[in-house]
Amino acid sequence: MEQYTRMNKEEIPFDKLEKVGINRDFVTHMESNELRDFLNGFRSEKLYTVNATVDNQEYKIPAKIRLQKQEDGSVNVRIHPIQRLFIPDEYMGHSFTKGEKAALLGERNLGKTIELTGRDGKKDTYYLGVDNKTNELIPLRTKHIQVPDRIKGVALSEEQKQKLAAGGKVTLEGMTGRNGKKFGATLQVDAANRNISFSGFKQEKEQALEQKQEKSKGLKPKAG
Structure with missing residues (x-):
């Protein structure tokens, strides 16, 4: 259709x-x-x-x-x-704090939702990010993102869904990739690409190895 x-x-x-x-x-x-x-x-x-x-x-x-x-x-x-990355003091009626500027410059994602004023003068709730290719600030109305109940086979808790919807980061384990392998990653709404992005990928084997190494570090040597 x-x-x-x-x-x-x-x-x-x-x-x-x-x-x-x-x-x-x-x-x-x-x-x-x-x-x-x-x-x-x-x-x-x-x-x-x-x-x-x-x-x-x-x-x-x-x-x-x-x-x-x-x-x-x-x-x-x-x-x-493509332009030079620059975060103005004010954007669409919103005055940025130092922390917000730092987030946009460093993470290229505001990490939360904010109220902005559109060209029509109407206020709405937006996500805000930086386009990785052009360095432009990209606003995206929150209504354009629907956080699903499940991502890559893993059910999200209400807390995780709310955090994602609010623009925050959520770490999810046990997801299934296209190759059938399990992996974990950090998820966050990406305003520039109008989707939920994945970063910090880890295959389950790597996670298991790290846990094993951490466990072995914690073992005390036996007295002779």
Whole structure:
């Protein structure tokens, strides 16, 4: 069943994309989830080489692209080039604390939800992260993330679900990978990629070995 999107393929302004140097067949190389997000106005997952003019000089630069629907129904192309990572003092009506700036600079994830003001002047609850490819701040409304009851075969407790939904980190053991092997990892909502990310992977064999080593360290030598 085809999912509803804000725009459809027929509305993609291929003429505008070609002007910035992107061939119209790029859509055929998108995964279904990536295409769905692209048609919903989110940034592309990949970087594309686009034309740019700086001081009357023509350059080709890597950038993400996204579609933006105008009030008159037309669709424009927005370019998001790689930029220097910078966290402003204020963003979408929110004044950052030193701790929040440090989290965004160091973890590239705020680690919690905050209230931000959208372009329409309405306030909403958001996750906030940094795009790993362009270094842009990426806000994501919390309604776009649904924390599941189970992840990779492991049931989440209510406490774990609430912590994830609030933007925090949760360590989960005993998950099953595509290769059928058990592993553990730290989970957190990733605003930039609009999903729940995994980090700090550990295979169960590694965990068992570490536990065995810790146990052996704790054994006292027998008296002779």
